[in-house]
Amino acid sequence: MERVDVAIVGGGPGGTAAAHAAASADADALVLEKGVPRADRERLGPDSTDAAGILDYWVDIMGIHPDEFDDGVVQQELTRAEFRGPDAAATLVDTGFDSSYDGFGYTFHRARFDDWMRDRAEDAGAEYRVGVSVRDVGTDRSLGPGDDEPRHVVELASGDEVGADFLVLADGPQRTVTNRVLDGFLPEGSRASDRLAPPDANHIAYQEYRRVPEAVFEEVHDALVFWWGVMPGETAYPWIFPNRDRVCRIGLTMPIGLDIDAFDADAYELLSADDDSIPTGSEYIRRLLEWQYGDEYDVETDFPIVEEAGKRDGTETYPISSTRPIDSPTEAGIAVVGGAMGTTSAFHEGGDHVAVRTGAIAGELVAAGDLAAYNRRWKEAIGDEIVRNVTMADMVAEYDPDDWNRVIAAADAMLTAEAGDGLLAQPYRSGWESAKLLLAYKWNKRKTKRHYVSIDEHEYRY
Template sequence: MQRVDVAVVGGGPAGSAAGRAAAAEGADTLVLEKGVPRADREGLGPDSTDAAGILDYWVDIMDLDVPVPEHVKLRELNGADFIGPNESVEMDTTGIDSSYPNFGFTFQRARLDDWLRERAEDAGAEYRVGTGVGSVESDLTGRPSHRLTLKDGTEVETEYLILADGPQRTVTGQVLEPLLPDGKYDGLDATTANHIAYQEYREIPESLCEPDRLKFWWGHMPGHTAYPWVFPNDGRVARVGLTMPIGLDLDTVEDREEYALLRSDDERVPAGKEYVRRLLEYAYPSYDATDFPLQEDRGKRGGTETYPISSTRPIESPTRANVAVVGGAMGGTSAFHEGGDHVAIRTGKEAGRLAGLGALRAYNYEWQRAAGDEVRRNVVLADVVRDYGPDDWDRVFDVASAIQPDPGEGRAGWLDALRAGPAALGLFGRYQWGKFGVRDGGYCQIREDDYSV
């Protein structure tokens, strides 16, 4: 049996960041990654999916110590466009102070994963890929410890366990469910806690290519935080995709004829592939989908990717059991902003650092100090727009345009909302009241005291 100080389950951004940080503190650290193939990666690696990108202030949240290498980046970004059925808003600044000079950047996810893995190994962590974790047995009598049995029969014993197995929570569920009251874990079930995302790598006609902007369409398809997008990659290639709730019943959708990407004869929610085709032909009416050829050598397989993304509030960890949950497994990604690598990396770093120091009990405080403002913003915004339909999105984009500050003036405030009129003031007030309601970690759906440890 192998014995280590810190075992990390999952080798994506959160797991690699945790492994590096723990090893840098002198801990004997093992990162376990089951490994999946990708068309654009030579060997096995984590279940990578390309997200929207990294915004300017996300760079500071990640706290990587060194810049992301140029070979990992694809495009520098200058802004994002949010497109409603009849109104839209252009965002050329996030309004949040940051050290990064541009709006942000897109990146090649497999290269990011490989770079983070190299950093973990350079710090002294062992990164083992090719065999997943089959089961975990925790001994919480006295000084907590954990025994992991890998699917190849290997056993690993560890004092500190960091769970970084993503939104599906395959191993996280085994560890957390016995520590929670009956039924408490149900809200973290994959079909309840996640959205499903789908994207295709498409070549964009030269006349339509906007390589420095993200594009989001809101109010065009039904479902809470359901929206399609176009994200630039290298050359004229972009990712065209969408996120939507799992198991949405079209019979429950009101005013379904108002959604541009639905058809009157749809009996169920269209498949991701069909939604992409409809988006391209709707957004670019002088073209059809065949004018955007699929790049079959990209992504996971055949130029496509399907993946889960968190749609519920994050959770705190049972640190009294010497367990920390990080990244997507803790709900640190968000269906609202289509991404979470920045929160994954930072929560992994905090968990690894504290485990390496033997001070994991401080983890829930430290991750909220480091990334709590970002998590709270997304939780509250997602709550504010929960029941929005197409008309609501037009109204909010009209208001957003009215209160958007000039470049260099920071974020919109009460005076901007007041000057823009009652609708703007009401929207801004609901957002601020929502933030107040989830202060002091109230945005977490499971708190540390909920665990029986």
């Protein structure tokens, strides 16, 4: 049987960061990626679905400055994020965090970014094997690193097996392998899939690559634009992220399985009284563009879909779930990283920086032969970021369009009161609503901080 120090399941940013870190410290690292065909990549590579925006302080969390990338990875440098409610709007020009990156953030070409991450790992000595699907992993708990027999045996769909002393699970938020492996370490009756992807928190993400008119691109080429309170459901919102050559990613996330009868169609800009089911992702985007630009443009002809971009025919669909992160069963030599460990939040999709960082920590520890510090190390590195995201997502879970108007107007007042100091920085000068928003955020954050890990390391049985 083939034998490596560390087998890494999944070749996205989490997996390639782990491989790079492990190989850089001389470990024998093998990435196993099933391979997803994409219109915008010639060789087979990872899935690479992404709105692909990075904020300034995420650069430091990721630990890679965009100047290091190959040409063509960075698409646009950003100056701001715009939050538009049904009748209110706020523009954020500063995240309020110190960072080594000078601008507000950037957008990037996700397939090229993944290619760069793969090349970097291979240059460090890792092997990236693509077109191999992992079916399952068997672990012999009596074995450890250095034993003659491998602790983990990774079963491939081809029937081949790979033996490894350490296992890094980086199979993304669908967690097909992660769920199965973790079930073996949880007490009777507790299943990882129930804990990581509860049915009421499952979302679908859908986006289209559209070439937009010159004047529209001029307006949005350096901004991330989000609309809130215009479609029903928890953390359901559309966005526009600018790429190059007048192309924008126009997308949305929404919960799966909403019942149209539970909502008042008149309250949501993107619903129609004639709807007898929740609109599809593509219908929502058509309505968004009609609503925003229909007066001046013919949306079908002036905003064409760019068929050679994205995954297929200029579109991408991806299931995501809004979960809280989990600890890993490190005593068994296993680290779960990135989307697989629940760092992807359906609230803001902000996950590449935390995927890279958690992967890099796991790879470094694996190469040193001891994963014991992993659960502490990832909390030190990304705990604050996750707590902020979980807090905000929880606070807005039940918001309706009126709540969004109120909150966005309060945020706008805060930003106007102290331009340049970041959201939530100077609420008291900007009115009662702003102060209430800040206090609620602080209160909820303190509560969240105590319980934001959805599977604690003490729950694992060895």
